[in-house]
Amino acid sequence: MHPTTFFAPCKLNLFLHITGQLPNGYHRLQSLFLLLDHGDTLTITQRDDGQIVHGNPLPGVPAEQDLAIRAAHALRAVSGRRLGAEITCEKRTPMGGGLGGGSSDAATVLIVLNQLWGLHYPRQQLMQIGLTLGADVPVFIFGQTAWAEGVGEQLTPVTLDANMFEKYFVVLTPHVQVPTAQIFAHQALTRDSKPLRIADFSNGAQSSAFWQQTRNDMEAVVCSLYPAVADTLDWLKQFGDARMSGSGASVFVSVDSVKKADELLKNRPENTSGFRAKGLEYHPLFAMTSD
Structure with missing residues (x-):
């Protein structure tokens, strides 16, 4: 087959609160996911020989750890089909940036x-398969702006003010790798943020009062451990x-x-990469899945 x-869009967490911790060690979250037109x-390509092949493996990432390849194997395991695929990926989303690049690749593969394999699983079933790969995978299959709860897998569609989709997001990534597990395990992490109500978000027309209650609870710990993140954030806050x-x-x-946006990118701090993007109301492949 030809x-x-x-496209595999990346995402932003417009806020991220940690509201508790479960007995299994996972954290209860609240977040608002916005997809971007960058990714x-x-x-x-479908293969009929049953092989799942990575056309251009990422340096330092074994194929069996690559989320896109793992997604193909997970889908095949559920379906029992013996079809294969060749997958190549042109990376634009920074790895390890908190933008969901690998998760989005996995969602696009699913x-x-x-x-291609003629499975026609509904969106919810694909999201369940995606959750076995990572907590961020379901939101890309969900495919629209989402209020997230649970460990991030309980998703509710929300409507943002139209002007949010007119804005340009400048995204900067310092040249450091932040291990997510390290941050979640850190003793200084806030784990008891008061839960917000989705009704307040929906009914308050996303007033400045609502946004003033929000933040990223992981930010303080990351900034304390990684000065490059703190410095870049301080620069952007101007x-x-x-x-x-x-x-x-x-x-x-x-x-x-x-x-x-272009002025900020041009003058961005040294040792950072960056891009500008606009928000997407829907994933470009949203119509390929059904309820």
């Missing part, structure tokens, strides 16, 4: 192979309500024009 190319590009996404290291701020 190869076809698909990786995957080329996926969505595409579900169709230009707005800058925050960290996920467990970092990427930080972001929204501005009102391409000109302003």
